[in-house]
Amino acid sequence: MHCPFCQNPDTKVVDTRLNEDGHSIRRRRECPKCGRRFTTLETTMLLVMKRSGNIEPFNLDKVVSGVRKACQGRPIREEDLKLLGQKVEEDLRSQGKAQVKSDEVGKAILKPLRDLDEVAYLRFASVYRNFSGLGDFQQAIDELRHGEDNSQDNNQGDSRGNGTSSE
Ligand SMILES: [Zn+2]
Numbered sequence: 001m002h003c004p005f006c007q008n009p010d011t012k013v014v015d016t017r018l019n020e021d022g023h024s025i026r027r028r029r030e031c032p033k034c035g036r037r038f039t040t041l042e043t044t045m046l047l048v049m050k051r052s053g054n055i056e057p058f059n060l061d062k063v064v065s066g067v068r069k070a071c072q073g074r075p076i077r078e079e080d081l082k083l084l085g086q087k088v089e090e091d092l093r094s095q096g097k098a099q100v101k102s103d104e105v106g107k108a109i110l111k112p113l114r115d116l117d118e119v120a121y122l123r124f125a126s127v128y129r130n131f132s133g134l135g136d137f138q139q140a141i142d143e144l145r146h147g148e149d150n151s152q153d154n155n156q157g158d159s160r161g162n163g164t165s166s167e
Contacts, residue, residue: 003031004038023093046092047099055099058092060085067109070124074117087112118144 003011008031015028024043030036046058064085071081091108092100106128114121125131125140 001029001040003034003036005036006031006034008033021090021093044093044098046089048102048105049099050102058089058100058105060089063088063105063109067113067120067124070113070127071117071120074120076117076120080116084109084112084116114144114147 001011002009010033011029011031013027014030014037017026018024019026019041024041027040027042029038029040031038047055048058049055064081067084068081088105088108092105110121110125110128113124121144122137122140126137129136129140131137131140
């Protein structure tokens, strides 16, 4: 690995440790020529198989931009989108597979998006699940309501993400 500071082709590893998530390895490297240190991150490459059969590397930016489209006009911050993208990646990586289908990526997006914003969720679901009419929306809304009933935790009131904010 080339030194990113002086481009010296030879660097040595001075420390190797497993990342907290257990899915990646950090290596601390030192350049013998300029003496500077830097860190590299080693992860398995997560691949996504498209419906067409094409296989491409998982792309976090793509996930975020797809969700961003569904979030247009909704009170959602850019950092929420990034966080959602990270959740999706963690979810997929935690399955321990090197390759997932694009459907699974969509599925992994639905849950955190539902928690984030119900309108954006419906928009995204309508594309991802190919809604063909009102009936499909009705069913998805019923599922949302049903899900709320099932998750009646003790924090009622402020857990309803209906877009109102105290700011
Ligand atoms: Zn160097």
